[in-house]
Amino acid sequence: MTYAQFPVNLxxxxxxxxxxxxxxxxxxxxxxxxxxPARMHHVGRQAGLLLESARSSIANSLGVNRSQIYFAASxxxxxxxAIQGVYQQRHRVSSRVIASNIESLAVLNSxxxxxNHDGAELIRVPALKSGxxxxxxxxxxxxxxxxxxxxxxxxxxxxxRQPFAEVLVWARAAGIPVISDAxxxxxxxxxxxxxxxxxxxxxxxxxxxxxxILVTNPGFHWRPExxxxxxxxxxxxxxxxxxxxxxxxxxxxxxxxxxQQSRELIDVVRGKLENMGxxxxxxxxxxxxxxxxxxxxxxxxxxxxALVTELDKRGFYVASGSACTADSRxxxxxxxxxGLPRESSIRxxxxxxxxxxxxxxxxxxxxxxxxxxxxx
Numbered sequence: 001m002t003y004a005q006f007p008v009n010l011x012x013x014x015x016x017x018x019x020x021x022x023x024x025x026x027x028x029x030x031x032x033x034x035x036x037p038a039r040m041h042h043v044g045r046q047a048g049l050l051l052e053s054a055r056s057s058i059a060n061s062l063g064v065n066r067s068q069i070y071f072a073a074s075x076x077x078x079x080x081x082a083i084q085g086v087y088q089q090r091h092r093v094s095s096r097v098i099a100s101n102i103e104s105l106a107v108l109n110s111x112x113x114x115x116n117h118d119g120a121e122l123i124r125v126p127a128l129k130s131g132x133x134x135x136x137x138x139x140x141x142x143x144x145x146x147x148x149x150x151x152x153x154x155x156x157x158x159x160x161r162q163p164f165a166e167v168l169v170w171a172r173a174a175g176i177p178v179i180s181d182a183x184x185x186x187x188x189x190x191x192x193x194x195x196x197x198x199x200x201x202x203x204x205x206x207x208x209x210x211x212x213i214l215v216t217n218p219g220f221h222w223r224p225e226x227x228x229x230x231x232x233x234x235x236x237x238x239x240x241x242x243x244x245x246x247x248x249x250x251x252x253x254x255x256x257x258x259x260q261q262s263r264e265l266i267d268v269v270r271g272k273l274e275n276m277g278x279x280x281x282x283x284x285x286x287x288x289x290x291x292x293x294x295x296x297x298x299x300x301x302x303x304x305x306a307l308v309t310e311l312d313k314r315g316f317y318v319a320s321g322s323a324c325t326a327d328s329r330x331x332x333x334x335x336x337x338x339g340l341p342r343e344s345s346i347r348x349x350x351x352x353x354x355x356x357x358x359x360x361x362x363x364x365x366x367x368x369x370x371x372x373x374x375x376x
Contacts, residue, residue, distance in 0.1 A: 068218060073210055148179055164180070187206070296346065
């Protein structure tokens, strides 16, 4: 069996190498933007200009105003700040907070923290086997007052897009703000035209791992309290990462082309897997209403971690376990909520640089890797 000459990344959710121009932008900003942008001396003002320029660039790429963009060190940090901030603003209205069981661990852990430390009441909405939230149950939950609701744009573990537009209409009618985890969406699929608060990591679009964005709706009167004047949530601004994230997003202006190719490649992989006749095999998530670059499958009784290792030996990086943790021993709470085997999942998520040859080689080595795992 001939293995891939160079490693092929099929785990873009975990991140992807930055392009030469993005790395160059990061390096240049590191040389110029080392000072505190709140300072009034020359190098401070220079750092501030770099940070504002990055905010403006991100805003232009997303079609929003610069004042709506905030940077954070990670998506979980932005999610935490948003959830805690909105709850503190609205807890006198209601102590209820609403989320589906398939939200990311960053969302669910932040909500559980409100329950444990602030007396919040968490209303958990069940999921369907497709990986979408139960729309009827969500509608029912939104009939009563709540401090906030968390509705992801799509599920980054199985790729299923959520009925976001319908839920937002119901939440707006009830006066309930919506916090939306958009991990896996930007540069891969269309963002919703309307939202309240939206969070996404820059690694989704080829940016550095240490930065995420929080995008606010000007009609929703809340903004982060942690250094909002500098546009960075919490701690000292990582200006090189903000600049690199902005340049990376500029490079993805034609993302629809790569997204269509990703959809076609995922369809090829899905078809191949379904025709292999693997005992206990099933693809997860909605086969149609989904992110174009993600496919998760389970093989009941198989050791997913062992398959990841075998594919790694053959030069292909894939993921197993929960999408929210690097610990493959941690079962997926998403698959559990969907009623699927939760300890045998493999997820591939294609970067924009993935080619048909990469997928062809992957499908060539996959049967041998599977046979090795089953034999063990």
